[in-house]
Amino acid sequence: MPMSEPGKTKFQVDLRRHLRDQDISDNLVHLICEIAEASKYVINAVRTGDLGVAGTSNLYGEEQLALDVLSDRIIRKRLIHSGVVCNIASEEMDEIFQAQADADGLYSVAYDPLDGSSLVDVNLAVGTIVSIYEGCNLLQKGRNQVAAMYILYGPRVSLVYSVGKGVHEFTMNHLMEYTLSRENVTMKPEGDIYAPGGLRNKYPAGTEKFVRYLEDKGAKLRYSGGFVPDINQVLMKGKGIFMYPALNGSPNGKLRVLFELNAMAYLIENAGGAATDGKNPILDIEPHSLDQRAPVFIGCSNDVNKAMEFVNGN
Numbered sequence: 001m002p003m004s005e006p007g008k009t010k011f012q013v014d015l016r017r018h019l020r021d022q023d024i025s026d027n028l029v030h031l032i033c034e035i036a037e038a039s040k041y042v043i044n045a046v047r048t049g050d051l052g053v054a055g056t057s058n059l060y061g062e063e064q065l066a067l068d069v070l071s072d073r074i075i076r077k078r079l080i081h082s083g084v085v086c087n088i089a090s091e092e093m094d095e096i097f098q099a100q101a102d103a104d105g106l107y108s109v110a111y112d113p114l115d116g117s118s119l120v121d122v123n124l125a126v127g128t129i130v131s132i133y134e135g136c137n138l139l140q141k142g143r144n145q146v147a148a149m150y151i152l153y154g155p156r157v158s159l160v161y162s163v164g165k166g167v168h169e170f171t172m173n174h175l176m177e178y179t180l181s182r183e184n185v186t187m188k189p190e191g192d193i194y195a196p197g198g199l200r201n202k203y204p205a206g207t208e209k210f211v212r213y214l215e216d217k218g219a220k221l222r223y224s225g226g227f228v229p230d231i232n233q234v235l236m237k238g239k240g241i242f243m244y245p246a247l248n249g250s251p252n253g254k255l256r257v258l259f260e261l262n263a264m265a266y267l268i269e270n271a272g273g274a275a276t277d278g279k280n281p282i283l284d285i286e287p288h289s290l291d292q293r294a295p296v297f298i299g300c301s302n303d304v305n306k307a308m309e310f311v312n313g314n
């Protein structure tokens, strides 16, 4: 019986081995693996942790759940001790945290430790969203990311990452190892599901017309209220569109550029899809503040282009 190669369990490729084949720095391999490790403690917190409120609020003034704060602490500690992180920004922290001074080979991380946390108490799927940049600057275009990933805490736990060479999915096995389950995930040009976020009675006319267009072509509504599972469905089925549009009264929609949109836009674009704020690609937004929000239409490229036509009235 030949000895199995390191990182290649009997039938499966594990995350570290797959990353090593991507021709990226050892530091980046280490960082992504550290985040994967941290997710195992987040899983435990989600499954058994306190569902109460933390008695604090985040930079959006939103009441933090104990799980938000706990998940944030788990990930932040892991990033600090990784030894390869310069600056850290989290949806649950008021300002950028410097883990260590600028030096060669370091990365900076922006993350949402537990997206959709208010869904845990009704047992719906939630996730962690991560963007990784080279160096110390976190207020830069999402197009400059060197990696993006999410971990989806659902009936199965999956981890999806890209370092710009395809989008790959890993599924957690009975030993809590992440092993390759889908490689080079790709989107079709057009889809048949749509996830309409926000209040429909506040949709501007053009957006409402776009939804009618989707319904007229037989698209099915699939919306859980969790950004990570809703995007994961569009990405893994390769056919659909998620939107959290500008609403009457909220021109920037709800979702955050640094902590949610940049990572998902990077993954969807690397799978052949598109992501726009209604006028420009999400990845080209020049962020001016940590708490910046933007409207989003993300998924199959033809559907996203159609959305822009309706939203801009042409």
Ligand SMILES: O=P(O)(O)OC[C@H]1O[C@](O)(COP(=O)(O)O)[C@@H](O)[C@@H]1O
Residues within 6 Å of the ligand: 091, 112, 114, 115, 116, 117, 118, 197, 198, 199, 225, 226, 227, 228, 244, 254
């Ligand atoms: O409840 P709404 O307004 O439809 O918003 C749902 C969106 O808000 C979010 O729950 C925001 O996530 P957070 O839990 O990180 O605030 C997304 O997961 C989801 O896409």
Ligand SMILES: [Mg+2]
Residues within 6 Å of the ligand: 091, 112, 114, 115, 116, 260
């Ligand atoms: Mg979030």
Ligand SMILES: [Mg+2]
Residues within 6 Å of the ligand: 068, 091, 112, 113, 114, 115, 116, 117
């Ligand atoms: Mg969150």
